[in-house]
Amino acid sequence: MNKKNITLIIIGLAAAAVLYIIISGSAKQVGSEPGDRAPDFSLPSYGSDEETALSDYGDSLVVLNMWASWCEPCVRELPALLEIHENYNEEGVEVITMNMNSYERTQEEAEAFAAEFNLTRTPSAIDMEGDVADAYQLQYLPTTVIIDRDGIIIEKIAGEITYERMEQIIEENI
Template identity: 35%
Template sequence: MLRAVVATLALVVLAGCSDGQVTRDADTENIGYIEGDGVVSLIAPENREPAPEFGGPLLGGEGEFDLADALGDVVVLNVWGSWCPPCRKEAPDLQAVYEEYADDGVRFIGVNTRDGQSETAALAFEEEFGITYPSVVDPHGEALLAFRSTLPPAAIPSTLIIDREGQLAARVLGPIGRTSLGDMVADVLGEDESGT
């Protein structure tokens, strides 16, 4: 029953919040992939809601991640799959922004989804793109269900930014570039200084 609910929710999430564009990447032959529409949702501090409880095992058997442990840091949560052409395109930009802000109280966490039970493809993806921040393994999207009543990451890729108080500050449906992501992270980091 749980698998049926998860599968149904995954189809609704992927179909309901996309632009319906079907892409095909010559290198990966991913026919029928529906990508996000690129919509950015920014939430003013006074309108934010707490992020849900979220966590799971880390890719490569490197322990567990619990979002509650990141309270006090800005968290960038990126949903990706090794099979996803836009994820491959944005991966170097995510790593660059991670490196730029790693010493400023910003934590990056990937959420690897729909890569199946084997971690081989996901680990190869991280090696190919030099990804050094950790990723939660969520092969069926079950951990992501925690966000369903808040600000769900409703496409692959999707990126959420969670502020220092553990509240959802922004969401991007679809790929994001280095400049845009860097600006968003800087804005959320700067809220403490500006008093907003």
């Protein structure tokens, strides 16, 4: 092999290495913070025998709200979440409400809460074992995670969120 061939091989390998670094660097890691790819889930739904899966809403901007029935801020913010769903659903915004069942006192209280607020009008999931709570590193209730159409977390809000704040985030990202 002559020097010219060796040089071409080295240049080719270097180009391949640079391309690999660029491609692998652009792939987002799955995680729970803004900029991470949102962990997927498939969970039972309230009022349905079907499951709610994040991957089913890949073309939507997703507002994922995690709640428990005893949580007063969860109760206060729920009307705003339902209003966001009504006002932005036709624009490709999906509100998914998710009961953190492992945080509940009783399943009956969670079911009564879901019925009281008619949560079946939006996708409504039940995290029975706390798997989603773990994947999203849930520390506070409520927590709202806003996920873009590519599955990347835009915002993670621990604590009560207002209609105006959700609307601002949505308007910046639709």
